Amino acid sequence: MEDQKELKNLIIQGAVYKTTYTKKFENRENYETPNENLIYSFIPGTIVDIFVKTNQKVKEGETLLLLEAMKMENQVRMPFDGVIVKIHIKKDEIIPKRHLMLEIKPA
Amino acid sequence: MSLRSNVLDLRKRKKEVQKGGGDKAIEKQAAMGKLTARERILALLDKNSFHEYDLFVEHAAKDFGMEGKTLHGDGVIIGTGTIYNKPVCIFAQDFTVAGGSLGLMHARKITKIMDHALKMRVPLIGINDSGGARIQEGVNSLAGYGEIFFRNTLASGVIPQISVILGPCAGGAVYSPALTDFVFVVENISKMFITGPSVIKSVLGEEISMEELGGAKVHAEITGNAHFYAETELECFEQIKTLISYIPRSNLKKALAHKPKAPLKGKAIDDIVPVDPRIPYDMRELIRSITDGSEFFEVMEGFAPNIIIGFGRMDGETVGFVANQPMVLAGVLDCDSSDKAARFIRYCDAFNIPIVTMEDLPGYLPGVDQEHAGVIRHGAKILYAYSEATVPKITVIVRKAYGGGYIAMNSRHLRADFVFAWPTAEIAVMGPEGAANIVFRKEISEAENPEQMRQLKIQEYKEKFANPYVAAAQGYIDEVIEPGETRSRVLHALQVSENKTASMPSKKHGIPPF
Numbered sequence: 001m002e003d004q005k006e007l008k009n010l011i012i013q014g015a016v017y018k019t020t021y022t023k024k025f026e027n028r029e030n031y032e033t034p035n036e037n038l039i040y041s042f043i044p045g046t047i048v049d050i051f052v053k054t055n056q057k058v059k060e061g062e063t064l065l066l067l068e069a070m071k072m073e074n075q076v077r078m079p080f081d082g083v084i085v086k087i088h089i090k091k092d093e094i095i096p097k098r099h100l101m102l103e104i105k106p107a
Numbered sequence: 108m109s110l111r112s113n114v115l116d117l118r119k120r121k122k123e124v125q126k127g128g129g130d131k132a133i134e135k136q137a138a139m140g141k142l143t144a145r146e147r148i149l150a151l152l153d154k155n156s157f158h159e160y161d162l163f164v165e166h167a168a169k170d171f172g173m174e175g176k177t178l179h180g181d182g183v184i185i186g187t188g189t190i191y192n193k194p195v196c197i198f199a200q201d202f203t204v205a206g207g208s209l210g211l212m213h214a215r216k217i218t219k220i221m222d223h224a225l226k227m228r229v230p231l232i233g234i235n236d237s238g239g240a241r242i243q244e245g246v247n248s249l250a251g252y253g254e255i256f257f258r259n260t261l262a263s264g265v266i267p268q269i270s271v272i273l274g275p276c277a278g279g280a281v282y283s284p285a286l287t288d289f290v291f292v293v294e295n296i297s298k299m300f301i302t303g304p305s306v307i308k309s310v311l312g313e314e315i316s317m318e319e320l321g322g323a324k325v326h327a328e329i330t331g332n333a334h335f336y337a338e339t340e341l342e343c344f345e346q347i348k349t350l351i352s353y354i355p356r357s358n359l360k361k362a363l364a365h366k367p368k369a370p371l372k373g374k375a376i377d378d379i380v381p382v383d384p385r386i387p388y389d390m391r392e393l394i395r396s397i398t399d400g401s402e403f404f405e406v407m408e409g410f411a412p413n414i415i416i417g418f419g420r421m422d423g424e425t426v427g428f429v430a431n432q433p434m435v436l437a438g439v440l441d442c443d444s445s446d447k448a449a450r451f452i453r454y455c456d457a458f459n460i461p462i463v464t465m466e467d468l469p470g471y472l473p474g475v476d477q478e479h480a481g482v483i484r485h486g487a488k489i490l491y492a493y494s495e496a497t498v499p500k501i502t503v504i505v506r507k508a509y510g511g512g513y514i515a516m517n518s519r520h521l522r523a524d525f526v527f528a529w530p531t532a533e534i535a536v537m538g539p540e541g542a543a544n545i546v547f548r549k550e551i552s553e554a555e556n557p558e559q560m561r562q563l564k565i566q567e568y569k570e571k572f573a574n575p576y577v578a579a580a581q582g583y584i585d586e587v588i589e590p591g592e593t594r595s596r597v598l599h600a601l602q603v604s605e606n607k608t609a610s611m612p613s614k615k616h617g618i619p620p621f
Contacts, residue, residue: 007387010437012469013509013541017385017437022412024329024443025436031475044311070310094312 214251
């Protein structure tokens, strides 16, 4: 079965091996260094409330919005003292996991 | 009443109960492309060997209008029979009776046959086809599951436990199969998940079909929950029978020997394996070239195919094979392949099956995803499993055996009994390309033509280290053998190891990196 698959290259410690890939290997996600200024949803859910506005100054630990998922209201908090740059969500919006909610920057 | 009329009455009662959920429900089952629980048992076991128990058990539900209802056999059939004349205990959930839902008496029937299996030291086969807990019975059905899981754990490593998923198996119910040794799934019929698509949608807003979430292919290829995949129930039963033919009845026995057979005359062994270690081949061909009748019964074929596990016979005796597959991801070890091999090694060790390891790997798979997925603790499982195994352990190094991969794949250092290497074997800390770049960094960078120097140095390293003779000089491998001698050397090693005695220090149990 594998013989009919086209052989691909896999480089390990400088050597180029001819082989086939698995679906899991092909679908693996490339790692990106997280950008601290982008706040993504960590779970799919509903935006219950948003407490901040664009350009608003916010202190570390203040609640920015409520994301309801699994029957729980999750408070999304400010990770550092800073400013709200852009709001990408609306109240009552249903969002998937890893959805960009807010852009912030340090003050 | 005469004895005769008593017997006729018994027959009438049996016939009534054996109808399960009745004609309509049976028609529905057939419309789903499924056999009934009784048909399944009869198709799987030797002809006329099935003997049923607890046929007349009644359910114990008293609430929600259940008290007046009759549920034949309480939705599960239990009994004993034989496969290839070897005894087995079996239960099959009957979806035609209340959706095969599990209540107190249903669970009690299952645990009764499990207790039998453990006491009599015979394999247990469970056919799962159930909507889940019988909600009307409340905590009693949860208790039932718990009693089953507990017995699965007690029996683990004592008797073979086989789970066959022939319908839904959802929620807590999935944990019984997960605790057993081998899980069989069938296309379009098996469905396994903890939370179903409707719950996922209502809670998380993610939409997915049952098949995509927990169908047979998903478990055979992505999750690694299933060990055998079949397109039809009958094909699945053939797989179960074949498995039963390879394994012993319990941990007190050895697998029954078959008549020795020579391998089929296929491709010459030298033609299977290319000399260039970067060119792939199908490792299964190599395994088949040394097994009796060139038969190899592969386990978990679809999951982590960069490692191969399965059963074959040599001189009639069952052998467990663990082998790197250069055809997929160059045969690297990664999280999934380590899990897959480690569990199989522990299975073989628990059931007195010698392990033959065929080695050809460039090491571990590099990548952030692997590191973050815990390749350290997953990879450690394979070291643990080989180290603690006391069955005969034989290794054949075909080509590459680099770095941690060399150690992990049943090296002498983990107490392999016999290690053979082909003359093509390269046993080294890493491949020549990587090593030359490090060892000769200065020479290469300072050369007039660095690329030319690099090639020169790779060649130099190859000649010095990338061969079996350095390890042979240390006695880390026992003999460099000709490829054509592989079967005879392994056979002899198995013969010599037959009375192997080895033991681990006394302990309650180890702490493997689960």
